[in-house]
Amino acid sequence: MTLSPFRAAVAAAALIVVTPAAYAKGDAPVAEADLAQHIRVLASDAFEGRGPGTEGEDRTIAYIVGEWAKAGLQAVPGSDTPWLQPVPFVETQTTGGSARFKVAGQPFAIGDDGIIVTGSEASVALADTPLVFVGYGVDAAGRVNADVAGKVAVMLFDTPPFGDKLPRYRERRQMLADAGAAGVLIVAPDAMPWNEIRESLGAKTVRMGSAPAGPKISGYIAPAALDAMLAKAGQSGEALRAAAGAGDYRGALLPATGDFTATAAVRNFASNNIVAKLPGAKPDGKAVLFLGHWDHLGICRPEGAADRICNGAVDNASGIAVLIEVAKRLAAGPRSDRDIYFLATTSEEKGLLGARWFADHPVVPLSDITVALNIDTIAISPRGTPVATIGRGKPAYDAMVRNVATSLGRTIDSDGEADAFVQRQDGWALGAKGVTSLMVGGSFSDMKLLEAFLGSDYHRPADEFSDKVPLGGAAEDADLHVALGRAFADTKRWPGTAD
Numbered sequence: 001m002t003l004s005p006f007r008a009a010v011a012a013a014a015l016i017v018v019t020p021a022a023y024a025k026g027d028a029p030v031a032e033a034d035l036a037q038h039i040r041v042l043a044s045d046a047f048e049g050r051g052p053g054t055e056g057e058d059r060t061i062a063y064i065v066g067e068w069a070k071a072g073l074q075a076v077p078g079s080d081t082p083w084l085q086p087v088p089f090v091e092t093q094t095t096g097g098s099a100r101f102k103v104a105g106q107p108f109a110i111g112d113d114g115i116i117v118t119g120s121e122a123s124v125a126l127a128d129t130p131l132v133f134v135g136y137g138v139d140a141a142g143r144v145n146a147d148v149a150g151k152v153a154v155m156l157f158d159t160p161p162f163g164d165k166l167p168r169y170r171e172r173r174q175m176l177a178d179a180g181a182a183g184v185l186i187v188a189p190d191a192m193p194w195n196e197i198r199e200s201l202g203a204k205t206v207r208m209g210s211a212p213a214g215p216k217i218s219g220y221i222a223p224a225a226l227d228a229m230l231a232k233a234g235q236s237g238e239a240l241r242a243a244a245g246a247g248d249y250r251g252a253l254l255p256a257t258g259d260f261t262a263t264a265a266v267r268n269f270a271s272n273n274i275v276a277k278l279p280g281a282k283p284d285g286k287a288v289l290f291l292g293h294w295d296h297l298g299i300c301r302p303e304g305a306a307d308r309i310c311n312g313a314v315d316n317a318s319g320i321a322v323l324i325e326v327a328k329r330l331a332a333g334p335r336s337d338r339d340i341y342f343l344a345t346t347s348e349e350k351g352l353l354g355a356r357w358f359a360d361h362p363v364v365p366l367s368d369i370t371v372a373l374n375i376d377t378i379a380i381s382p383r384g385t386p387v388a389t390i391g392r393g394k395p396a397y398d399a400m401v402r403n404v405a406t407s408l409g410r411t412i413d414s415d416g417e418a419d420a421f422v423q424r425q426d427g428w429a430l431g432a433k434g435v436t437s438l439m440v441g442g443s444f445s446d447m448k449l450l451e452a453f454l455g456s457d458y459h460r461p462a463d464e465f466s467d468k469v470p471l472g473g474a475a476e477d478a479d480l481h482v483a484l485g486r487a488f489a490d491t492k493r494w495p496g497t498a499d
Contacts, residue, residue, distance in 0.1 A: 027329040027486075030322075030478035032471035038067070038321035039379070042294075043313035043465045050312060051298020052206065052271035052346050053089065060294050064274050064344050067324045072331035073276035073342060076363045085273040087346055087357045088209030090266065094118040094202060097219070097262040102128075103232045104255050113194060114225030115185075118201050119262025120213040126152070126182055126260040134251045135244025136160040137172040146251025149180030152217065152258055154226065157189045162247035168423055170351060174214055183217030183260060187226055194222065203300075206350040208357060209268065217260045229256055271295075273354045274344040275363050278327065280489065281335040286496035287368050288340045288488045289435075290326060290481065291355065291426055292319035292375040293348030297459060307461040314453065314463055318379035318471075320344060322478045326375075329482045336489035338370070338496075348376075348426055349459075355426035359433045366430070370496045371397065371488045372437040373481060374427040380449050381473035385442030386413035387480065390422050394436060400494065401440055404483045410476075418444035440484065441477035 041047070041063060048056035065083045075082035097117035101108045130151045137155045139145040140163040146153070153176045160166045167175065173184045188197055197220050207213070227237035233255040243249055274294065280287075296312025311317075327342055341364055345354030359366065374390075387405045392398050402412050421444060422428060427437030444450060457463040488494050 027333045027482050030325045030475045032475045034325050035321040035471050035474055038324055039313055039317045039465045042317035043311040045309055049298040049309045050296045052295050053269040054298055068276045068327055071328040073278050073327055076275050076277050083274055085275050086270045087354055088270050089206050090209050090268055091204050091206050093204040093265045095263045095265055100259045102257050103229055108229055108232055110225045114222040116198055116201050117219040117260055117262055119264050120216055122264055122266050124216045124262045126217055128257050129182055131254040131256045132251055133240055133254055135249045137176050140247025142166050144175050144179045145249055148176050150182055152183035153181045154185045156187050161245050177215040181215050184215045185219050185221045188220045188222055206347055208353055271346040273346055273358055276342045278331055278340040280338040282337040283339050284491050286338055286370045287364055288485055289369050289372040290323055291343040292316055292323050293426055294320050294344040295346050295349055310461055311464045313465040313469055314379045315377045318474055319375040322375050322378055325478050326481045330485050336486055337491040338489040340489055345426055352426050352429045355429035359429045366433050366435050369435050372427055372430045372435050374425055374439045376425050378443050378477055379469050379471055379474040380443035380453055381446045382470055383472035383476050385473050386411045386445045388413040388418040388445035390418045390439035391427055391437050400487055404487050413445040417447050442473040
């Protein structure tokens with residue numbers, strides 16, 4: 001059988017035998033040039049934005065496996081696909097959609113600037129379907145708050161103002177579908193431009209092959225369009241939204257029905273997480289896990305656009321560059337007591353899907369992972385930026401991070417601003433399964449710099465590698481992760497379990 005260039009590259013990497021020379025004294029600092037070399041490759045146009053299920057994925061896997069193999073890491077024993085953990089996906093791209101409404105039995109028109117409809121199957125049609133306003137879709141206990149069976153639920157996008165750690169809008173939408181909703185229309189927030197919503201829904205969506213398909217009909221309705229529909233029936237949208245702010249809100253059946261149609265192109269494919277192991281010198285049944293997502297948005301602009309590729313230099317070629325250099329330092333220096341695993345996840349951009357798959361199908365028992373350290377969007381801040389922690393709150397872990405950081409001359413940022421990102425990164429998928437997951441470094445400490453990136457190059461073709469990408473803070477954070485890896489993998493410094 002002839003191997004594809006991708007498979008051949010992975011096979012060749014697996015045969016590399018490396019005996020790393022220990023550094024003369026301690027771990028060699030990670031240089032900005034070390035990171036630049038990796039980012040320049042991973043964010044190049046040749047990798048086509050590292051879209052899952054594309055040739056860009058093949059090139060990305062070959063590069064990461066090659067670098068980890070040269071560093072001395074090993075494929076996880078017993079895997080049917082060494083270095084790789086296949087993840088089955090279903091990709092859907094909307095090709096058309098329409099919605100027609102009746103209010104109190106009379107036709108009510110909403111233009112394209114007020115409603116966008118997509119479907120989860122190749123062809124979907126719903127006729128004369130009741131609409132029910134569900135507020136945030138859940139009550140203060142996180143349970144579906146209304147009878148939605150056979151109806152189209154109209155749900156607010158924003159985070160519920162009640163309860164603690166309630167699900168985000170995607171999860172709430174799925175919960176409504178699981179409760180029998182035929183469709184879910186999200187009330188678009190005022191701060192979200194309509195053209196960006198339309199562009200987002202026109203893009204390809206991906207879900208795990210094992211996951212439920214979601215509601216047959218999904219979409220967005222503009223607040224003004226909903227208010228006009230309610231006014232037609234003598235109701236107030238403002239009053240409904242105010243009522244929905246209560247944690248015991250139970251929804252309201254609207255005096256409206258809708259006819260919906262949607263068509264889509266559907267494709268089944270497999271992508272891959274990449275998993276490697278650095279065996280410990282004195283394993284005790286506990287392990288440290290480093291992770292970061294390798295994927296980005298791929299070819300993200302239509303034919304004819306000046307630049308069609310979202311290269312993802314900062315998000316997250318920078319994180320993968322750090323993972324590679326951390327692996328090199330830990331493998332080349334004195335071998336740590338515990339096993340250390342490295343995980344490069346797929347499809348983080350589609351909802352942490354690769355991390356969720358790993359959490360459901362771990363190659364190492366989750367109970368054995370004493371800490372997971374996620375690295376994402378790390379090339380944001382300069383050297384000397386204080387260290388913030390996403391996922392803080394466990395005293396022993398917080399103390400370890402503080403002690404390691406201060407030993408390197410770093411200061412701690414404890415203002416809590418980074419907490420807002422806890423559900424927006426791969427560690428959340430593992431944390432939901434009980435694994436202590438931390439995201440440590442300067443990128444989420446300087447909110448002005450982070451917000452400047454999120455408001456400009458983020459998820460756009462402009463996220464390319466150049467001299468303007470700040471690598472000083474990323475290099476400093478890489479050194480921090482080497483030190484954290486050594487600390488958490490040391491059976492004397494860290495017992496393996498802590499509250």
